[in-house]
Amino acid sequence: MDNFLPKTFDLDVGNSYCSDYQRGKNKTLPHWHSGAEIIFVLEGKVDVMFNDSWHTLEKSSMIFIPPKQLHCCNCKDEATEKIVLGFKENCLGAGIGLSLSSDVLLFCVLHNLEKTSLPTLIKEFDKHSRNYSIYAEDLMARAILLQIYSFLVKHWTNQGIDLNLSYKSKAISIVFNYIEAHYMDDLSPYEVAKQFHISYSGLAKAIQKYKHTTFIKYVNQIRIENAKKLLAITDKSVTEIGIECGFSVTSYFIKTFYGLTGMTPKSYRSLIKKQAN
Numbered sequence: 001m002d003n004f005l006p007k008t009f010d011l012d013v014g015n016s017y018c019s020d021y022q023r024g025k026n027k028t029l030p031h032w033h034s035g036a037e038i039i040f041v042l043e044g045k046v047d048v049m050f051n052d053s054w055h056t057l058e059k060s061s062m063i064f065i066p067p068k069q070l071h072c073c074n075c076k077d078e079a080t081e082k083i084v085l086g087f088k089e090n091c092l093g094a095g096i097g098l099s100l101s102s103d104v105l106l107f108c109v110l111h112n113l114e115k116t117s118l119p120t121l122i123k124e125f126d127k128h129s130r131n132y133s134i135y136a137e138d139l140m141a142r143a144i145l146l147q148i149y150s151f152l153v154k155h156w157t158n159q160g161i162d163l164n165l166s167y168k169s170k171a172i173s174i175v176f177n178y179i180e181a182h183y184m185d186d187l188s189p190y191e192v193a194k195q196f197h198i199s200y201s202g203l204a205k206a207i208q209k210y211k212h213t214t215f216i217k218y219v220n221q222i223r224i225e226n227a228k229k230l231l232a233i234t235d236k237s238v239t240e241i242g243i244e245c246g247f248s249v250t251s252y253f254i255k256t257f258y259g260l261t262g263m264t265p266k267s268y269r270s271l272i273k274k275q276a277n
Contacts, residue, residue, distance in 0.1 A: 005033060005086040017087040017145060019129040024080065030072045030232040030272055035088035036098055037065040038148070039073065040122045044080030048073050049272075051105045052228075052261065060114040062122075064152055066105070067098050070229050083126050087145055096149070099173065100156075100163070101212075102221075107159045121148050171196075172206045183222040184246040189215040223247065224260045231269040238265045 005018060016035070030049070039048060040062040048055050048063050050071040057063060065071050067089075075082070089098045113119060125144040131137035153163055175196050179187065192215075193203040204215060211218050223245040230241045242253030242265075257265050 005037060005084065016091040017085070017129055017132070017141065019083060019085040019126040021126060022075075022082050022084060024075070024078045026073075026075050028073045030070055030229075032068050032070050032229060033065075033086060034067055035086050036067055037071075037084065037086045038122070039063050039065075040083045040085075040119070042081035042083065044075070044077045044082075046073060046075050046080060046082055050108065055109050057109070058111070060119060061109070061111045062113065062118070063110075064108045066100055066108070068225075069105075070225075070232055083122055085122065085125060085129070091142055092146060092149060093142075096146075097173075099176070101161060101210075103161050104156055107156055107161070110155065116151070118148065118151055121151070171198075172210065175203065175206070176210070179219060180222055183219055183226065184244060186246070187219055219246070220256050221260065224257055227253070227257060227265065228261075228268060228272075231265055232272045241265065 005020070039046060039057065041057045041059055043059055046057045048057060048071060050063060050065055050069065055063060089096070092098075110118075121144055125141055125148065128137045128141040128144065132141060156163060175192065175198070178196070179192065189203055190200055193200045196203075198206075207213065207215055207218050213221070227241050227245045230236060230244065231238075234241075236244070238254070239250045242250050245253070247253035247256070254264055257263075257268070261268060263271070
């Protein structure tokens with residue numbers, strides 16, 4: 001079983017986007033990408049596990065999978081046709097980011113798109129992205145991709161999500177990136193604030209404004225999301241995963257995991273592996 005997107009898509013080499021037309025039965029193991037992924041169904045049905053739930057996509061439906069989100073896919077019908085595309089933040093243009101609020105995860109599946117511009121845009125992107133080495137084709141692919149992403153941004157805005165708050169401040173985005181890269185360390189809000197020459201209260205207010213939570217809860221959310229990935233793709237013990245994700249006490253890891261997911265790490269692992277088979 002292979003991941004839909006090529007491995008080079010997750011490396012800092014070559015093109016920062018890709019697309020692939022696929023037909024027939026196929027299945028992927030739980031995985032994630034450093035960039036975003038879109039699965040658009042042309043014919044048939046596709047089952048996608050995303051945000052800890054299974055979603056069925058039918059003709060003219062799609063799912064947007066943000067970067068680093070655990071997912072897998074199952075196509076059981078030989079007649080199924082779909083276009084799978086991936087793209088990184090750097091091909092959208094300056095000031096346009098993929099660091100979206102968690103609220104977006106509830107509105108990543110879109111149905112009944114046949115009367116919208118999206119099917120045509122995705123097909124056109126698939127055509128032009130295959131010739132990314134040709135400058136004119138590369139420009140066209142990027143322009144179409146920006147239209148696709150604009151469609152999604154408008155969709156999320158219509159759902160009441162305030163995307164204007166997402167990383168509006170370049171300075172605070174650097175702080176968030178640091179926290180997300182060092183979640184496994186013993187992070188102190190006071191030390192993080194000091195390191196970036198901001199006040200503790202300023203850091204707390206920024207996390208509340210942009211992440212709608214507290215520093216500790218924000219760090220734990222990141223830790224649990226990464227723990228879920230390790231539970232899904234490795235055979236490491238719960239204790240090992242807890243330590244690797246920044247929890248020095250296994251009981252606290254299990255308690256935090258249960259508080260955020262409603263199940264224990266072992267139950268989550270069993271559920272994901274059962275669904276993926």
